[in-house]
Amino acid sequence: MVQPQLSSISIPQPRPPLLQIRDLQVYFPVYQGLILQRRTGWVKAVDGLTFDIQRGETLGLVGESGCGKSTTGRAILQLLRPTAGQVQFEDIELTTLTGEPLRQMRQRMQMIFQDPYASLNPRMTVGEIVAEPLEIFQIKSGSSKQARVQELLEVVGLNPGFVSRYPHEFSGGQRQRIVIARALAVNPDFVVCDEPIAALDVSIQAQVINLMQSLQEELGLTYLFIAHDLSVVRHISDRIAVMYLGKIVELADRVSLYETPLHPYTQALLSAIPIPDPAIEAQRQRIVLQGDVPSPTHPPSGCRFHTRCPFVMDRCRHEEPAFREVNSDQSSEHRSGHYVACHLVEEQ
Amino acid sequence: MTPPLTSPPSTAPLPTQRSEFRQFLRVLFRSPGAKIGGVILLVLITVALLAPVIAPFDPTAMGAGPILKPPSAAHWFGTDEFGRDLFSRIVYGSRLTLMIGVIAVCISMTAGVLIGMVAGYAGGWLEAVLMRAMDVLFSFTETLIALAAVAVLGPSLTNAMIAVGISSIPFYARVTYGAVLVEKNKEYFKAAQAVGAKPVRLIIRHLFPNILSPIIVIATVGVSVAVLSASALSFLGLGAQPPSPEWGAILAAGRDYFKRAPWITTFPGLAIAITVLGFNLLGDGLREALDPQQRRS
Numbered sequence: 263m264v265q266p267q268l269s270s271i272s273i274p275q276p277r278p279p280l281l282q283i284r285d286l287q288v289y290f291p292v293y294q295g296l297i298l299q300r301r302t303g304w305v306k307a308v309d310g311l312t313f314d315i316q317r318g319e320t321l322g323l324v325g326e327s328g329c330g331k332s333t334t335g336r337a338i339l340q341l342l343r344p345t346a347g348q349v350q351f352e353d354i355e356l357t358t359l360t361g362e363p364l365r366q367m368r369q370r371m372q373m374i375f376q377d378p379y380a381s382l383n384p385r386m387t388v389g390e391i392v393a394e395p396l397e398i399f400q401i402k403s404g405s406s407k408q409a410r411v412q413e414l415l416e417v418v419g420l421n422p423g424f425v426s427r428y429p430h431e432f433s434g435g436q437r438q439r440i441v442i443a444r445a446l447a448v449n450p451d452f453v454v455c456d457e458p459i460a461a462l463d464v465s466i467q468a469q470v471i472n473l474m475q476s477l478q479e480e481l482g483l484t485y486l487f488i489a490h491d492l493s494v495v496r497h498i499s500d501r502i503a504v505m506y507l508g509k510i511v512e513l514a515d516r517v518s519l520y521e522t523p524l525h526p527y528t529q530a531l532l533s534a535i536p537i538p539d540p541a542i543e544a545q546r547q548r549i550v551l552q553g554d555v556p557s558p559t560h561p562p563s564g565c566r567f568h569t570r571c572p573f574v575m576d577r578c579r580h581e582e583p584a585f586r587e588v589n590s591d592q593s594s595e596h597r598s599g600h601y602v603a604c605h606l607v608e609e610q
Numbered sequence: 611m612t613p614p615l616t617s618p619p620s621t622a623p624l625p626t627q628r629s630e631f632r633q634f635l636r637v638l639f640r641s642p643g644a645k646i647g648g649v650i651l652l653v654l655i656t657v658a659l660l661a662p663v664i665a666p667f668d669p670t671a672m673g674a675g676p677i678l679k680p681p682s683a684a685h686w687f688g689t690d691e692f693g694r695d696l697f698s699r700i701v702y703g704s705r706l707t708l709m710i711g712v713i714a715v716c717i718s719m720t721a722g723v724l725i726g727m728v729a730g731y732a733g734g735w736l737e738a739v740l741m742r743a744m745d746v747l748f749s750f751t752e753t754l755i756a757l758a759a760v761a762v763l764g765p766s767l768t769n770a771m772i773a774v775g776i777s778s779i780p781f782y783a784r785v786t787y788g789a790v791l792v793e794k795n796k797e798y799f800k801a802a803q804a805v806g807a808k809p810v811r812l813i814i815r816h817l818f819p820n821i822l823s824p825i826i827v828i829a830t831v832g833v834s835v836a837v838l839s840a841s842a843l844s845f846l847g848l849g850a851q852p853p854s855p856e857w858g859a860i861l862a863a864g865r866d867y868f869k870r871a872p873w874i875t876t877f878p879g880l881a882i883a884i885t886v887l888g889f890n891l892l893g894d895g896l897r898e899a900l901d902p903q904q905r906r907s
Contacts, residue, residue: 366806368805368806373804375797375801380797381800381801394815
């Protein structure tokens with residue numbers, strides 16, 4: 263889908279995705295019994311995800327609590343080893359890497375954690391925290407290391423004079439800036455942002471989001487942005503994937519997803535976004551889902567959403583819908599396809 | 611709406627940073643218990659260091675005075691069955707007591723922390739083997755292990771220290787192991803892993819500083835336990851040998867004269883009790899002071 267006029271910059275083909283995730287599965291064993299433990303089942307936290315992450319884009323990953331968003335992020339970074347599936351970073355297969363080669367890859371992929379109160383070592387100063395990646399990969403040492411730490415703090419909008427302070431002396435927003443500075447220290451290509459603003463005050467959220475966006479532009483970062491706040495995801499993402507019970511139900515670019523959501527679950531999620539205008543808000547149609555999210559130990563048969571879907575059909579209970587591309591509209595501005603896993607869409 | 615990229619500039623000079631250590635001491639000695647404990651230990655250390663200056667007599671010189679005399683102006687704590695000055699003996703004994711306590715704790719702490727950290731960090735079969743071994747040792751009382759160790763090593767002061775040290779290894783290993791399990795699952799540890807830290811760095815830079823507080827606390831209290839155990843060994847004749855002025859040994863020797871000369875057993879007993887109390891009070895104070903929640907206030 264490369265525009266013809268772009269060929270002057272001599273890109274023969276669309277650039278290959280930065281990350282290719284194929285049929286990613288993360289199962290956690292469930293044990294029973296105190297002494298003689300038997301494995302009685304699996305929690306299927308992530309059950310067969312397939313998607314690409316393009317270089318330089320922000321892929322938003324949304325879903326309810328416990329749907330496997332964070333697990334997906336950690337499995338891609340190999341902080342949790344996937345049960346099955348492939349994660350290909352450029353042409354390097356991450357799932358089979360171990361030890362030193364995997365450690366070296368951490369220079370290229372980093373993570374921003376949800377809770378800036380928990381993700382900073384309370385016994386290290388800010389300077390030590392930000393300098394640590396530089397020391398680990400022996401990128402800089404001595405005075406050039408100190409200079410780089412000061413530079414990083416400045417980049418994330420912190421006073422470089424704070425180097426000898428401890429994390430507990432900072433506010434949540436400032437701590438998250440420290441976390442960002444640490445993640446950027448090694449000049450990564452890819453950053454998993456695991457609900458980076460969920461633990462922050464609303465007034466600080468915008469600052470941190472804007473910081474992350476401007477850093478992305480300056481440094482050409484690729485983000486996997488995990489969140490449950492749909493308006494934030496809409497603001498920052500190029501494409502958005504919606505997860506339900508360990509599976510992606512819909513994946514589309516931002517405009518298509520918000521304007522023409524195809525999966526009933528996405529529709530329900532989007533209908534829950536409040537509108538900051540009382541007149542319109544009063545008329546807003548909300549789709550309220552019945553019941554709770556089923557247990558990932560025993561996911562429903564067929565389509566996993568069938569227990570709560572307002573449009574459930576008999577077919578949904580038996581047959582799992584395929585995750586496939588649909589042509590929602592032909593406008594060329596939508597640079598990537600719209601994927602959905604729903605029988606309703608197929609029947610239309 | 612263009613929120614500033616930078617946080618509100620706080621280029622004003624930073625408030626002078628109170629040094630970590632001074633702030634820690636301030637919080638520590640806010641509690642009366644820690645104050646008393648600190649004073650006791652300070653006195654004890656001073657006495658131990660200045661023993662030759664303070665003690666009026668040679669602690670092992672027989673016939674420094676008449677035998678079995680009650681406390682008097684010449685012999686503050688009285689004399690024992692050989693006419694040795696009890697005050698001098700107890701003053702010199704403080705050196706032995708402190709040395710035994712500190713060295714025994716160093717032995718058990720080093721071994722215990724190492725075992726606990728390795729087991730907690732490594733997990734798997736190493737964890738199972740190490741911690742089950744600790745459980746087995748833990749199921750015996752410390753004195754029994756110390757007795758067994760002395761039986762193997764032979765009775766002497768050095769061996770008593772080693773024995774007491776060995777006997778509380780499981781205790782330190784357990785506490786360390788528990789702390790490591792907690793810290794290992796905290797986000798900052800995962801963050802360090804995500805950054806690409808190697809195991810040695812993870813253990814030394816991340817785990818160790820964060821599990822240090824509980825270990826310092828139990829080590830302080832542990833000195834008092836070690837003092838007590840060593841005294842008990844000496845009392846049984848398995849630790850310090852006569853004429854060494856170890857408090858437990860003095861106590862044991864005075865037992866035979868308890869009716870005629872109760873001061874021989876009273877004063878070393880009191881000395882042991884006060885020392886143990888001092889370490890316990892300080893340990894409690896440390897426990898409070900090292901708790902970050904309390905420190906912030």
